Amino acid sequence: MQGIILLSLFFLIQCSLFSQSSPKRLVLIEEFTSATCKPCVDADKVLKVVAKLDSGIIALKYHLNIPSPGDPFYKANPVHNDTRGALYAVPALPASRVNGHKSVDPRDSLAMWNLARLDQQMPYPIVMSVKQEVVSGNEMKVTVDVESDIELKDFVLHTAVYTDLVNLPDIVNTLPASNGQTEFASSMMTMLPDEKGTSWNTNAKEKKTVSYTYTKGSGELWNSTVNVIAFLQNPRTLEIIQSSISVQKPVGTMISTTLSFPPTISPVFEALPAQGTITLKASIGNASGSAITYNNVSIAKSPRTPQDWTLKLTGDQTSFTLNPGEKKEITMELQRSVQPGIGEVLLTFAEASGKTYSATPITIVSKESEAFLVQDNLSGNVGPFADAVTLPGVKRYIAMSTNEFMQNIEKFTSLKRFVWHCADSGRIVKAESDFMLGLGNKGISFMLSGQFTTNNMFFDKVALFDTIGVTYAGFMVRNTAYSLSGIQGDTISNGLTLPCAPRSYAFYPMKLKNKTNTSITPILTLSTSSTGDTIGGVRVQRNTNRIVYLGLHPFAITDSAQRKTLIDRSLAWIENFTFIPNPQLTSSVTSIDFGTVASMTGNTKKFILSNPGNVETVISSISLKGADQSAFSIQPASVTSIPAGGNIEITVSFSPSGPGTKNAELQIVPEKNNVETKVIALSGAYVPSSVEESPRLAMISHIADGIIIQMNVEKEMHYRIVDLSGKICASGDVDTRPFKLPLITRGLYLLQIITEDAIQVVPFIY
Secondary structure, X not given: OOOOOOHHHHOOOOOHHHHOOOXXXXXXXXXXXXXXXXXXXHHHHHHXXXXXXXHOEEEEEEEOOOOOOOOHHHHHOHHHHHHHHHHOOOOOOOEEEEOOXXXXXXXXXXXXXXXXXXXXXXXXOEEEEEEEEEEEOOEEEEEXXXXXXXXXXXXXXXXXXXXXXXXXXOHHHXXXXXXXXXXXXXXXXXXXXXXXXXXXXXXXXXXXXXXEEEEOOOOHHHOXXXXXXXXXXXXXXXXXXXXXXXXXXXXXXXXXEEEEEOOEOOOEEEEEOOOOEEXXXXXXXXXXXXXXXXXXXXXXXXXXXXXXXXXXXXXXXXXXXXXXXXXXXXXXXXXXXXOOOXXXXXXXXXXXXXXXXXXXXXXXXXXXXXXXXXXXXXXXOOOOHHHHOOOOOOOOEEEEEHHHHHHXXXXXXXXXXXXXXXXXXXXXXXXXXXXXXXXXXXXXXXXXXXXXXXHHHHHHOOHHHHHHOEEEOOOOEOOOOEEEEEOOOOOOOOOOEEEEOOOOOOEOOEEEOOOOOOOEEEEEEEOOOOOOOEEEEEEEEOOOOEEEEEOEOHHHXXXXXXXXXXXXXXXXXXXXXXXXXXXXXXEOOOEEEEEEEOOOOOEEEEEEEEOOOXXXXXXXXXXXXXXXXXXXXXXXXXXXXEOOOOEEEEEEEEOOOOOEEEEEEEEEEEOOXXXXXXXXXXXXXXXXXXXXXXXXXXXXXXXXOOOEEEEOOOOOOEEEEEXXXXXXXXXXXXXXXXXXXXXOOOXXXXXXXXXXXXXXXEEEEO
């Protein structure tokens, strides 16, 4: 989702591209393949049918080194191919991505067409072009032009050189485990300027051009027409918002109608204070070659929108006709009341042919909302939590999808707790697990329930399962009725006896990883005669938050009254914990004394910075202060933060450039005002080792009465007299033999004899 900034301006500015016909969205299918992958043969046949420029679809293939090594396209460029595969975490071949953000089976042509149509119906106001020209011989130049009617911030421009069709008739004999394929289309050969692409930031209405050069190869893999595809990708969502191809042919489309919300295609999602308002336009466009009549236009609040939230419309009609290239804009304004909740605007309309379109263009969550019910299921239901989350004494939990919750988490400034309900899918992937733990480390408590969660967490080794402190017990209860028992005296489960039916809900019993860990407490157990007690749920008390985990779908519990009690008590336990962030900073020393050193290389000492607090301590700066700061240095030179309970070792070096006592301070300044700045006093003295050496090294044969210097070498020299603090008391040229030192205060000094290639030091008493 794009950030919502200065709403009154952001949504109401009319964009020039939308006053005309909007640019077509060219859909890019990225396919991952290998000459050793037998199912990839079928995927290749499907892609040749789907990827047609007159349908507005292009294709780019990356070759990987699986299932067997040796693919020649992979060997020609392993880094660029592997980078794209790693970006999408390709698990097996064949695999495909439609516009980067949608995974699809590349053997399913209908699915690819449907996903391509969906993206074509939501065009970004961006015009791209890419062209390729010969500079000299095999030296090629690629130029990419991008003109956008909206701001593009932190996007990446990727530019890929590919071969149209390469024939390798001998590969079936030369490549072990060959899949029999001899023709290879749309194979990526190189990415420009490299596999990382080019960082892309432009203002609205700005046109930007970049150029790259590359050398076209001469081997058999390059024995084909070579073209270029350029595409803009959002590195956060992986969505490719627009593409272009160097092939000089008209770009077509599979759709007749577009629906977008200028100046972006994205529906708006925002957390607003009481009486807060969002205004934006819905733009319906005719992308076909003939007039289209639209009817049954309906724009209304969704059923879950509070009744006293108001919706105002401008330009709405139940029916209208658009000529080719024309657009119809409807302005929508949604205002929330003082009542908290979540509100939506639903937009539906139909073509005369009967095809219907629908969208949720505005979603508002009340800014002061503290609790959310995350619906990680296909049906979008809130399941067994629908009643419990509205019980007296329980904070109201606002229901939303995983995408709504994860993509907009920074807007929920009052978030304190959430329920993550795995119902139909029952699956938590590692990205979701990491997301939950990240919130937990910031003091957000949560309840988690599901049917397959335990199994997947066990086999996927997801970190969340380790945090909860349990492991898979090794068997599944699914086909017979069973009963879960509460723990006597437990805050949540005392007195509960929960009959459970198998239905379609699996149950994977657990066991504690560490029975002595008092922060992890079982709340439900399964009693069987053959295996003993195993765990059906736990509650976890961490430094930063509380977690309740149920290893089953709550609907498996057939007693609805006890099920509600279990959920109600679980949520009440979560809510009775208030996290108070307490960053801290301690140091193992308050001062470091290096003593006396006899060399300018000095020595080093180490100390430990620690954070015994319950959240990370952010370091604003770490620096040396004082007149002699140049005599000291630190490693690492900068420290940005120390995690809760963590520490970092700091090395301080003393390397004085001149003799004498040196003093400085090392200051570690935290970002939070309530964390005290640490100041470490540094000291050391430098007395050169030459104090104990013979004056002959300085080419001095005699010092008489402390002032007459006899030199034994006739060459150009200079001298300096330095006291033990490092102060230069006198200096000059050695212009006579012998020569006389100037008058100075009596005391211990160091005489420095300076030549072209050396400085020698001799102590003397005046």
